[in-house]
Amino acid sequence: MRLSQYFMPTLRENPAEAEVISHKLLLRAGFIRKSASGVYTYLPLAQRVLKKIMQIIREEMDRQGGQELMLPILQPAELWLETGRWHVYGPELFKLKDRHNRDFCLGPTHEEIITDLVRREVRSYKELPLLLYQIQNKYRDEKRPRFGLMRGREFIMKDLYSFDRDEEGLEISYRKMYEAYTNVFTRCGLKFRAVEADAGAIGGSTTHEFMVLANSGEAVVAYCPDDNCGYAANLEKAETKFIPEVIGTPAQIQKVATPNVKTVDEVAAFLKVEKKQILKSVLFKADDGYVLAVVRGDREVNEVKVKNQVDCLVLELASPQEVEEVLGAEYGSIGPVGVEIPVIADLEVKHVLNAVAGANETGYHLIGVNPERDFSPAVKYADIRLVEEGEPCPKCGKALVFARGIEVGQIFKLKDKYSRKMGAFYLDENGQQKPIIMGCYGIGVTRTMAAAVEQNHDEDGIIWPAAIAPFEIIVVPVSNKDEQQMKMAEEVYNLLLNAGFEVVIDDRDERPGVKFKDADLIGIPLRITVGKRTVNEGVYEVKIRRTREEKVFQKEELVDGLRQLLKTL
Ligand SMILES: [Zn+2]
Numbered sequence: 001m002r003l004s005q006y007f008m009p010t011l012r013e014n015p016a017e018a019e020v021i022s023h024k025l026l027l028r029a030g031f032i033r034k035s036a037s038g039v040y041t042y043l044p045l046a047q048r049v050l051k052k053i054m055q056i057i058r059e060e061m062d063r064q065g066g067q068e069l070m071l072p073i074l075q076p077a078e079l080w081l082e083t084g085r086w087h088v089y090g091p092e093l094f095k096l097k098d099r100h101n102r103d104f105c106l107g108p109t110h111e112e113i114i115t116d117l118v119r120r121e122v123r124s125y126k127e128l129p130l131l132l133y134q135i136q137n138k139y140r141d142e143k144r145p146r147f148g149l150m151r152g153r154e155f156i157m158k159d160l161y162s163f164d165r166d167e168e169g170l171e172i173s174y175r176k177m178y179e180a181y182t183n184v185f186t187r188c189g190l191k192f193r194a195v196e197a198d199a200g201a202i203g204g205s206t207t208h209e210f211m212v213l214a215n216s217g218e219a220v221v222a223y224c225p226d227d228n229c230g231y232a233a234n235l236e237k238a239e240t241k242f243i244p245e246v247i248g249t250p251a252q253i254q255k256v257a258t259p260n261v262k263t264v265d266e267v268a269a270f271l272k273v274e275k276k277q278i279l280k281s282v283l284f285k286a287d288d289g290y291v292l293a294v295v296r297g298d299r300e301v302n303e304v305k306v307k308n309q310v311d312c313l314v315l316e317l318a319s320p321q322e323v324e325e326v327l328g329a330e331y332g333s334i335g336p337v338g339v340e341i342p343v344i345a346d347l348e349v350k351h352v353l354n355a356v357a358g359a360n361e362t363g364y365h366l367i368g369v370n371p372e373r374d375f376s377p378a379v380k381y382a383d384i385r386l387v388e389e390g391e392p393c394p395k396c397g398k399a400l401v402f403a404r405g406i407e408v409g410q411i412f413k414l415k416d417k418y419s420r421k422m423g424a425f426y427l428d429e430n431g432q433q434k435p436i437i438m439g440c441y442g443i444g445v446t447r448t449m450a451a452a453v454e455q456n457h458d459e460d461g462i463i464w465p466a467a468i469a470p471f472e473i474i475v476v477p478v479s480n481k482d483e484q485q486m487k488m489a490e491e492v493y494n495l496l497l498n499a500g501f502e503v504v505i506d507d508r509d510e511r512p513g514v515k516f517k518d519a520d521l522i523g524i525p526l527r528i529t530v531g532k533r534t535v536n537e538g539v540y541e542v543k544i545r546r547t548r549e550e551k552v553f554q555k556e557e558l559v560d561g562l563r564q565l566l567k568t569l
Contacts, residue, residue: 001471001504003518007044009033009517013073020216023148024463030519031470038145038153040445045522048470049449050156051095053188054135056467057158060183064176065129071113073137077103079112083421092151100186106139107385111321111418111440114161118436119424128426128436133160148199149450150218150406156270156445162308164437167430170413174206177411179209179443184443185408189393189465189569190452193405195221196233198304199412207412209234210443211405221405224393228474231395236304240391240400246538248354251368253337258365262296264334270354274298278502279357279369283323286415290326294336294345296352298387302379305386309344325496327360334358337366342554343379345371350381391478406451407444414438451454456546462523463546473503473562474524477532478512492540492558499559520545525569526562544569 008030018024019033026032031046042050058068076505077095080086086093086105094106114132122128135158145153164174178194185192189211199207211221211234223232233239261270268275278297283290284306290402293306309314320331323475326341327463337341349355355369369377389402416435418424449468455513458464468473473496475488486507487555491503504524513532517526529541540558546569553561 003474003504003506003547004508006504008522009043010521013183018148020147020150020454020455022150022450023036023376023530025453025457026148026450029462029523032149036153038142038151040152040154040171040446045470046449049452049468050445052450052468053445054156054158056187057135057445060180061131061133061158063183064131064180064310066133066180068134070134070136071107071110071117072138074108075105075107075110075113075154077105077421079116079422080105083112083418086512092140092142094141106130108138108207109141109440109442110134110159111161111438112422114477115418115422115424115438115512117162118420120425121423122163124503125428127201128163128165129169130163131160131172131173131176132163133158134443145443147450149446151196152446153432155447158443158445160441160442162439164402165423165426165434166437166441167368170415170437170439173439174411174413175441181208181409181411181441181443185210185212185448187426187467188448188452189467190408190455193403193409195223195405196237196408198234198237207410208237208416210409210411211406212408212448212455213403214454215404215406216450216454217404217406219404219407220403221386222389222400225285225396226396226399229393229396229398231393231400234405235303235386235402238387238400239394240387241394241397242383243392244351245348247274250370250373251354251376253366253368253370253374255359255361256367257363258333259363261363261365262330262383265357266332267295270363271367273356277352278354279335279345279355279412281358283318283326283331283334283408284310284315285318285322286310286315288323290318290322291315291342292327292334292336292339292341292343292355293384294343295348295385295547296346296348297356297561299346299348299388302386305382306344307382307387309384310342312492313350327359329360329364330362332358333364334360334365335369336371337369338343339376344374344384345375345379345381346385347383348385352513406447406450406454408451409441410449411441412439414440457523460517461521464523466525466566469502469523469525471502471524473501473506474519474528475503475505475527475528476515476519477505477507478529479508480507482535484535485530485532488534490559492528492530492555495555495559496562501562 010030015027166171197209220235222238236264275297283291359366390399419435425433464566475493477485494502505565527543
């Protein structure tokens with residue numbers, strides 16, 4: 001490929017609309033252009049990267065017995081009504097009508113479509129298990145599309161669905177996908193972790209998210225530094241070894257005036273107590289009812305863990321008005337003593353013996369609160385707090401480390417959720433009708449490309465891992481005016497093409513500075529400079545984009561040398 005003819009519109013300046021580094025660099029380096037909010041065109045450079053990611057995914061899915069098919073993007077509402085998701089999916093579902101006024105949506109996911117296919121075609125246990133997948137555009141009408149390819153309204157995903165006879169079969173399919181995903185992200189050259197994630201009310205116990213580690217990641221990953229232990233979870237799910245810490249000595253419960261004292265910090269300063277001696281209370285609306293969550297003042301409530309304890313569809317923070325209505329006090333003065341609504345207290349709370357809590361009377365707190373003595377016996381104790389960095393690993397006790405990550409894949413056990421709702425049954429060996437047991441497994445393809453940039457860049461541009469780089473090598477003649485340089489550049493370009501490398505030559509009539517800057521910006525792993533030294537000494541200078549190291553090769557060493565180098569990048 002010749003850059004003089006290549007459609008690669010680079011920008012000199014950082015585009016104003018771009019908020020994150022992958023968005024900035026992919027725009028600047030001529031990989032993507034915005035067509036509408038959250039909708040992008042993938043230019044030739046991006047298309048090469050995406051095809052490589054997809055090829056790796058296909059190979060790993062096929063290796064585990066996956067069979068590729070293509071499901072429709074346009075999905076009839078009837079199927080979504082069967083599962084109830086037409087109404088509960090929310091405004092993110094792109095809905096539309098055809099000319100006969102029939103409802104459709106643009107698929108954000110394909111459980112309905114594929115369950116419909118399988119229920120009509122699969123009859124017997126002999127046809128199971130099945131692993132079916134596709135790579136295709138998906139649609140979500142995001143309220144605020146942002147961060148470029150990170151949160152678009154149209155994006156490319158690989159989605160695989162597994163169909164098994166029973167939960168043991170599902171476990172096998174799940175493990176296959178865990179292995180496939182590990183291989184995919186390893187082969188893409190990305191640093192990642194597979195973390196335990198919250199499955200919510202529907203998913204049962206196990207789900208894993210695959211997180212590409214990057215400082216700009218929106219999610220926090222807690223992991224054990226001991227590779228033999230391997231514990232890793234996202235922050236919503238992360239647990240710690242519970243070590244009861246008894247704080248204070250029992251005293252009389254007393255009401256004290258705390259005028260205009262609201263936050264935990266203010267209470268601690270006003271009453272001269274440590275934050276961990278204060279009980280922090282948060283009121284949630286859980287479907288039609290309320291629940292009060294209580295953690296130590298030095299901790300934070302984990303909303304996901306609370307929701308799992310309450311078993312409700314929607315859990316949200318109560319408004320200040322609702323707090324007043326339900327507890328009769330302003331937010332800064334509420335507490336668990338004497339309330340009639342359900343209370344869930346964190347495991348640590350039980351051991352705070354001389355605690356401070358809101359008195360449910362604006363401007364007052366209780367001191368000397370003893371949870372076992374003063375809480376209603378109906379109070380439920382459970383792990384409902386966020387884990388903090390440095391707390392002990394729940395498996396081995398070593399101090400947990402936090403890192404930021406970008407979710408690029410998730411594997412999930414659906415069990416019989418969809419097959420029961422949609423009537424996807426099979427006949428077992430004894431002629432018994434049973435629901436097909438399902439799993440679903442997604443990889444964000446365009447998101448993986450963006451995450452790769454978030455993880456691999458410097459101030460000059462992108463640094464592609466060789467496995468997913470648009471090209472492996474760029475040949476740069478320093479001066480187009482120098483006939484000898486151009487001749488030798490063309491020679492080495494053809495030599496490398498014939499040797500099977502993915503190589504591009506920068507034959508544009510530009511100053512060397514411009515060519516070098518563009519090569520760095522696009523992020524091609526290896527750059528071969530053909531300049532005076534090549535002409536005079538017959539050697540080729542190879543610059544490694546990632547380390548900025550320069551190596552010098554004789555012509556006859558070049559092919560092997562480049563092959564070796566690429567293996568390390
Ligand atoms: Zn551990």
